[in-house]
Structures are given as structure tokens and as C-alpha cells.
Amino acid sequence: MKTSTYIILFIVVIGLIWVYYSGDGNASEVPVTADSYATIAEDGYQNIQLRYGKSGYSFNYVLSPNIVKVNQPVRITADANSLRGCYRYVQIPAYGLSKFITSSDSVIEFTPTKTGEVVITCSMGMGVTYLTVEE
Numbered sequence: 001m002k003t004s005t006y007i008i009l010f011i012v013v014i015g016l017i018w019v020y021y022s023g024d025g026n027a028s029e030v031p032v033t034a035d036s037y038a039t040i041a042e043d044g045y046q047n048i049q050l051r052y053g054k055s056g057y058s059f060n061y062v063l064s065p066n067i068v069k070v071n072q073p074v075r076i077t078a079d080a081n082s083l084r085g086c087y088r089y090v091q092i093p094a095y096g097l098s099k100f101i102t103s104s105d106s107v108i109e110f111t112p113t114k115t116g117e118v119v120i121t122c123s124m125g126m127g128v129t130y131l132t133v134e135e
């Protein structure tokens with residue numbers, strides 16, 4: 001093959017790789033499974049774990065489970081060991097919540113009052129994940 005053919009092939013392959021990996025880490029990339037749905041514990045709370053780990057094609061906050069029922073209290077327990085730097089400053093702007101996570105103080109509780117996606121972010125905004133609230 002001619003050199004120009006190789007160059008064109010190279011550009012096409014790079015383009016395909018770029019398209020494949022250019023996800024923005026939205027919750028929609030995380031496949032929904034039975035484990036995605038929170039169960040309601042005896043105390044009425046839906047227990048969620050928050051940690052730092054692989055999310056889609058990158059690393060970010062990970063919620064498990066990540067789908068809850070509306071108007072039922074949610075208890076998010078953060079894994080302080082996996083959260084570093086500003087990732088420990090967990091914000092839930094829609095509910096006016098802001099908390100610095102330590103290993104002895106790692107719980108955030110709130111009751112989602114409307115359906116949709118609740119943004120959970122770090123203080124600087126690079127840590128982002130979404131809690132899906134359903135009817």
C-alpha cells in the first residue's frame with residue numbers, strides 16, 4: 001500500500017478509538033442491573049455506598065446501588081479510605097447538602113422529593129455521579 005493509505009487508515013483508527021473512549025462519565029453509561037436498585041431497609045432507609053472507582057470508561061465517584069425510590073429516605077455511606085483530596089467534600093446541591101467525609105463521619109442522609117437525576121459532586125466539580133430517583 002502507498003504511504004498515504006497507511007496515514008488515512010491510521011487517522012480512521014485513531015478517530016474510532018477517540019469516539020469509543022470519549023464518554024463523559026454520565027450515569028447513563030453505567031448499565032442498569034438488579035443491583036442498581038436500592039432496597040428499603042427495616043428502618044425505612046435506602047442504603048447507598050459511595051466510593052471512588054471505575055465509572056464507565058474513567059474513574060470517578062461510584063454509587064451502589066444508584067437507583068432509589070422517591071419520598072423514601074436515603075442514607076449514603078461514603079468510603080473515606082477511597083476518597084482523596086477534594087473528593088472528600090461531597091456536595092448534593094439540589095438538597096443544599098455539603099459534607100466533609102472522614103472515616104468516623106461518613107454518612108449523608110436526605111429524602112429525595114422529586115424524580116430524576118440528583119447530582120452528587122465534589123467541591124471542585126471533577127468528581128461527579130448521579131443518583132437516579134424513580135416513582
Ligand SMILES: [Cu+2]
Pocket residue numbers: 086087122123124125126127
Ligand atoms: Cu474535586
